[in-house]
Amino acid sequence: MNIDRDKLSPMMKRYFQIKDNYPDCLLFFRLGDFYEMFFDDAVTASRVLDLTLTGRDCGLAERAPMCGVPYHAVDNYIRRLIENGYRVAICEQLSDPATSKGLVDRDVVRVVSSGTVMEEDILDEKTSNYLCSIFTNSSTFGIAWTDISTGEFNVYEYSAEDYLERLSNILGSIAPSEIICNEDFVSKYQKVKYFVSNEKRAHCYHDFAYNVSTATRKILSAFKIGSLDVFELTHKNAAVCAAGGLLEYLAQTQKRSLGQLTKISYLRDKSFMMLDNATRRNLELTQRARDGKRQGSLLWVLDKTSTAMGARTLKRWIEQPLQDADAINKRLDALEDLMSSKALRERLGESFYSVRDLERLNGRLAYGNASPKDLLSISDTLEAIPQIKQLLSGATSTLVKGINRSLYSLENVCATLQSALDRDGVSSYKNGGYVKKGYDDTLDQLRDIKTSAKEWLAQLEAQEREETGIRTLKVGYNKIFGYYIEVSKSFVDKVPYRYQRKQTLVNGERYITDELKQLEEKILSAESNATALEDKIFCELKNMCFENLAKLQSNAQALSTLDCLVSLANVSVANKYVKPEINKKIKCIDIVEGRHPVVETLLDRGSYVPNDTLLDDADNRTMIITGPNMAGKSTYMRQVAIITLMAHIGCFVPAKSAKIALTDRIFTRIGASDDLSGGQSTFMVEMIEVATILNYATSSSLLVLDEIGRGTSTFDGLSIAWAVLEYITKNIKAKTLFATHFHELTELEDLEGVKNYRVLVSRANDTIVFLHKIVSGGASQSFGIEVASLAGVTKSVIDHAKSIMHSLEEDSKNRDTNEMLLSSAKKNVTAQVSLFDTQSSKIEQQIRDLDVDNLTPLQALTVLCDLKKQLED
Numbered sequence: 001m002n003i004d005r006d007k008l009s010p011m012m013k014r015y016f017q018i019k020d021n022y023p024d025c026l027l028f029f030r031l032g033d034f035y036e037m038f039f040d041d042a043v044t045a046s047r048v049l050d051l052t053l054t055g056r057d058c059g060l061a062e063r064a065p066m067c068g069v070p071y072h073a074v075d076n077y078i079r080r081l082i083e084n085g086y087r088v089a090i091c092e093q094l095s096d097p098a099t100s101k102g103l104v105d106r107d108v109v110r111v112v113s114s115g116t117v118m119e120e121d122i123l124d125e126k127t128s129n130y131l132c133s134i135f136t137n138s139s140t141f142g143i144a145w146t147d148i149s150t151g152e153f154n155v156y157e158y159s160a161e162d163y164l165e166r167l168s169n170i171l172g173s174i175a176p177s178e179i180i181c182n183e184d185f186v187s188k189y190q191k192v193k194y195f196v197s198n199e200k201r202a203h204c205y206h207d208f209a210y211n212v213s214t215a216t217r218k219i220l221s222a223f224k225i226g227s228l229d230v231f232e233l234t235h236k237n238a239a240v241c242a243a244g245g246l247l248e249y250l251a252q253t254q255k256r257s258l259g260q261l262t263k264i265s266y267l268r269d270k271s272f273m274m275l276d277n278a279t280r281r282n283l284e285l286t287q288r289a290r291d292g293k294r295q296g297s298l299l300w301v302l303d304k305t306s307t308a309m310g311a312r313t314l315k316r317w318i319e320q321p322l323q324d325a326d327a328i329n330k331r332l333d334a335l336e337d338l339m340s341s342k343a344l345r346e347r348l349g350e351s352f353y354s355v356r357d358l359e360r361l362n363g364r365l366a367y368g369n370a371s372p373k374d375l376l377s378i379s380d381t382l383e384a385i386p387q388i389k390q391l392l393s394g395a396t397s398t399l400v401k402g403i404n405r406s407l408y409s410l411e412n413v414c415a416t417l418q419s420a421l422d423r424d425g426v427s428s429y430k431n432g433g434y435v436k437k438g439y440d441d442t443l444d445q446l447r448d449i450k451t452s453a454k455e456w457l458a459q460l461e462a463q464e465r466e467e468t469g470i471r472t473l474k475v476g477y478n479k480i481f482g483y484y485i486e487v488s489k490s491f492v493d494k495v496p497y498r499y500q501r502k503q504t505l506v507n508g509e510r511y512i513t514d515e516l517k518q519l520e521e522k523i524l525s526a527e528s529n530a531t532a533l534e535d536k537i538f539c540e541l542k543n544m545c546f547e548n549l550a551k552l553q554s555n556a557q558a559l560s561t562l563d564c565l566v567s568l569a570n571v572s573v574a575n576k577y578v579k580p581e582i583n584k585k586i587k588c589i590d591i592v593e594g595r596h597p598v599v600e601t602l603l604d605r606g607s608y609v610p611n612d613t614l615l616d617d618a619d620n621r622t623m624i625i626t627g628p629n630m631a632g633k634s635t636y637m638r639q640v641a642i643i644t645l646m647a648h649i650g651c652f653v654p655a656k657s658a659k660i661a662l663t664d665r666i667f668t669r670i671g672a673s674d675d676l677s678g679g680q681s682t683f684m685v686e687m688i689e690v691a692t693i694l695n696y697a698t699s700s701s702l703l704v705l706d707e708i709g710r711g712t713s714t715f716d717g718l719s720i721a722w723a724v725l726e727y728i729t730k731n732i733k734a735k736t737l738f739a740t741h742f743h744e745l746t747e748l749e750d751l752e753g754v755k756n757y758r759v760l761v762s763r764a765n766d767t768i769v770f771l772h773k774i775v776s777g778g779a780s781q782s783f784g785i786e787v788a789s790l791a792g793v794t795k796s797v798i799d800h801a802k803s804i805m806h807s808l809e810e811d812s813k814n815r816d817t818n819e820m821l822l823s824s825a826k827k828n829v830t831a832q833v834s835l836f837d838t839q840s841s842k843i844e845q846q847i848r849d850l851d852v853d854n855l856t857p858l859q860a861l862t863v864l865c866d867l868k869k870q871l872e873d
C-alpha cells in the first residue's frame with residue numbers, strides 16, 4: 001500500500017513516527033482497551049494469530065488494515081507471536097486519555113522477544129531462557145548470555161583457529177532463545193555448525209554497540225563499577241564487546257534499569273568440561289536423541305528436584321560438568337553429608353513445598369512487574385527458611401554449611417508480607433482487594449463505606465418507593481451514568497419534581513436526585529481512595545522487598561543448589577550409586593560393576609548386567625570391543641562415558657566403586673545420524689565428527705567410537721577405522737573405547753596400550769542368548785543373521801542370507817582378500833607409515849614410468865598382462 005504520510009490523520013502520523021523506530025517489530029499500539037496493529041503488521045498478525053482483519057480511517061482514501069487484541073489477554077498473543085519468531089514492541093498511552101487534551105501521548109515502553117520474556121506464563125519454568133550476544137573478529141569470538149528472568153549473566157571468549165567450532169559447542173550447551181551479533185559474524189553464520197541443525201537465526205545488531213570503548217562504558221555504568229577488573233574482564237576485549245552489545249540491546253528494548261543483573265561471571269577456559277553438540281546428543285544428557293523428549297535422558301533419571309529453579313540448576317550442572325577437582329569434591333562431600341540422613345532429606349523435601357521460584361520472582365521484582373501474588377510467593381519462600389536453616393545446622397560438608405550461611409530468614413519482611421497480603425485477594429489483584437483486613441485502618445474505613453453503601457442504597461430505594469408510591473422503582477448503577485433511579489414507563493407520571501431525568505430507555509426513564517448524587521460521591525471517592533491506598537501499600541511492600549534484593553538473590557541461589565543436591569542425594573540412595581574417587585592424582589578410569597543409569601532404570605530391577613572397565617595411560621589406553629549385534633557394546637561404551645561425566649558433575653555414580661581421572665573432554669562418535677537438512681550424508685557427518693576428534697582430543701580426553709567406518713564400503717570403512725584407531729593410540733594417547741564389527745581390527749592388539757574385549761553370548765540350537773558381559777579377548781562372529789531372525793525377519797530371507805554368507809565365506813577363503821588387506825595394513829603397523837601411502841610398489845613405479853602417449857594398444861595390453869602376472873606371482 002502506498003502511503004502518503006502528509007495526508008495521514010494526526011494519530012496515524014504519530015503511529016508511523018513510532019513504527020519507524022521499530023521496523024523489525026510488530027507494533028502493538030494501545031488504543032483504549034485494545035492493542036491495535038496497522039498496515040503490514042496487521043496483515044502479518046492477523047495471519048499468525050488468526051484474527052479478523054478490519055480497517056480504520058487513517059486520512060487516506062483507503063482504510064488502514066487493522067486488527068487488535070484486548071489488553072487483558074495480551075500475554076497469550078505475545079507468546080504465540082514470539083513462538084513464531086516475531087518481536088513485539090508494546091506502545092502504551094503515557095497520559096490519561098480522560099484528562100489529557102488533544103492527542104494522547106504514546107510511546108514504546110518495551111520490546112518483547114523470545115530472549116527478553118519476563119512473563120511467567122510464557123516462560124518454561126524448568127529451562128533457563130537465554131538471550132545471547134556474539135562478537136567475532138578474525139580468529140576470536142566473545143559471547144555473552146543472560147537470562148533476565150533470573151539475572152544470570154555470563155561471558156566467555158576464545159581465540160584460536162578452531163574458534164567457530166568452539167562457538168558452536170558453547171551455543172549447543174546454552175541453547176539460547178535469541179541471538180544478536182555484530183556485523184562481522186553475519187558472514188560466518190553459515191560456518192557455525194550449531195546453526196545447521198537449529199533454525200534460530202542470529203540478528204545483526206548495531207556495530208557501535210560492539211565497539212570496545214562503548215561496550216566498556218556500558219558495562220561500567222550498568223553494573224555501577226569503576227573498573228573491568230571487578231569481573232576479571234580487563235583485556236578480554238571480545239568478551240567485553242559481546243557483553244556491551246548485549247547491555248545496549250537490553251537498554252534499547254527494555255527501557256528500564258535491570259536491577260536483577262548484579263554481576264557478570266567470566267567462564268574460564270578450564271572451568272568446565274567441553275562437550276560438543278554430537279556428544280551431548282549421543283549421550284542423551286538432557287533429551288533423547290530420537291525425539292528430543294526429556295524422558296529417557298540422564299536428566300530425567302537425576303532430576304527429582306522440588307523447585308523449578310532447582311531443576312534449571314541441575315540441567316546447567318549436567319550441561320557444564322566441572323573440571324576443578326576441588327569443586328567436584330565439594331559437591332560429592334555435600335551429597336555424602338545429605339545421604340547420611342534419610343530423615344533430614346525427607347524434612348528438607350517437606351520444607352521445599354512452600355519454596356517458590358524465587359529466582360524468577362526476584363527477576364520480576366527488580367524488573368518492576370512483580371504482582372501482589374509474587375510478593376506473597378516471596379514470603380511463602382521466606383517462611384520455609386528458618387526451618388531449613390535449622391535442619392542444616394548439623395551439616396558437616398563445606399558446601400552445605402556455606403548454603404546455610406547464605407540463607408537469610410528476613411523475618412520482618414516475611415511477617416510484614418504475610419500480615420499485609422490476602423491469599424484469596426492476590427490472584428485477582430487487578431481489581432484490588434489483595435490487602436488484608438486489619439493491615440491498614442484507613443483502608444478498612446474506606447472499605448466499610450463500600451460495604452455500607454449497599455445498605456444505604458437499599459434504604460434509599462425503600463424510602464423512595466414509599467414516598468412516590470412507585471412499587472417497581474429501582475436504584476441501579478452503570479459505568480457511564482453512575483447511580484440512578486429507574487422508573488418504568490407506566491409510572492413516569494408519578495415521578496416527583498425533585499427527580500432530574502438522566503437517560504431515556506425504551507420502557508422507562510432514569511433519574512438522579514441530590515441525595516443519590518451525594519451518596520454516589522461518597523461511595524466512588526471511597527472506592528478510588530481505597531484503590532489508590534492499596535496501590536500505595538503494594539508499592540511500599542515492593543520497595544521493602546527490593547531493598548533486600550541481594551539477600552533474596554542469595555537465598556535463591558542457596559535454595560536452588562540445595563534442592564539440586566537433595567535431588568542427587570535421593571537418586572543416589574535410591575539407585576545405589578557410589579561416591580567416585582576423582583582427583584588430580586588419579587590417571588585411570590577404573591570402574592567396578594558399572595551400570596548405565598538410564599538403561600538400568602528402563603529395565604526390570606536387577607536385570608541390568610554390570611560390567612567393569614579399566615582404562616589408564618599405559619597398557620590399557622584403548623579397548624577394542626567386538627561382539628554380536630544387540631550384545632550391548634554401544635550401551636557399555638555410553639555407560640563408561642556417562643559415569644565419567646556424572647563424576648565430573650559431582651554426582652555419585654552407578655557402580656560398585658569408581659576411580660575417575662579428570663577428563664578435559666568427552667568425544668563420541670555414535671550411530672548413523674543423517675543431517676539431510678544440513679546437506680550432509682551419513683558418512684560425511686561421521687567423518688566430520690572423526691576429524692573433530694583427531695584435531696582436538698588430548699591425552700586427557702575420553703573417546704567413544706562406535707562402529708567408525710560402517711557408513712561406506714567394507715574396505716574403505718575398515719581401512720579408515722584401522723588408520724583412525726592407530727593414530728589415536730600412537731599419537732593422541734587418549735582413553736578410547738572402540739566398538740566394531742570389523743573383526744580384523746582385533747589384530748591391533750599388537751600395538752602398545754590396546755586391549756581386545758568382547759561381549760559374551762551363548763549359543764543354543766539355532767538361536768543366541770545375550771549375556772551382556774564384557775570379557776577379555778576378541779570375537780570372531782557378528783551373528784547378524786541370527787539377530788535378524790530374532791527380530792522376526794521372514795524365514796525365507798534368513799535362509800537366503802545364510803546361503804549367501806556361506807558362499808561368500810567360501811569365496812573369501814579362495815581369494816583371501818581380507819588376509820590381503822590385513823597383511824598390508826599390518827605391514828604398515830611395523831613400517832610406521834600411514835595406511836594410505838601403501839608401499840610404493842614396484843608395480844606402481846612401473847605404471848608411473850609408462851609413457852602412455854607413445855604406447856600402441858597392443859603394447860599396452862602386453863604391459864597389462866605383464867603387470868597382472870607380477871601381481872599373481
Ligand SMILES: Nc1ncnc2c1ncn2[C@@H]1O[C@H](COP(=O)(O)OP(=O)(O)OP(=O)(O)O)[C@@H](O)[C@H]1O
Pocket residue numbers: 599603607608609610627628629630631632633634635636772
Ligand atoms: N549390561 C546390560 N544389561 C542388560 N541389558 C543390556 C545391557 N547392555 C545392553 N543391554 C540391552 O541390549 C540392547 C542392545 O544393546 P546395544 O545397542 O548396546 O547393542 P550393540 O552391541 O551396540 O548392538 P549393535 O552391534 O547392533 O549396535 C539394549 O537396548 C539393552 O536393552
Ligand SMILES: [Mg+2]
Pocket residue numbers: 633634635706
Ligand atoms: Mg551398537
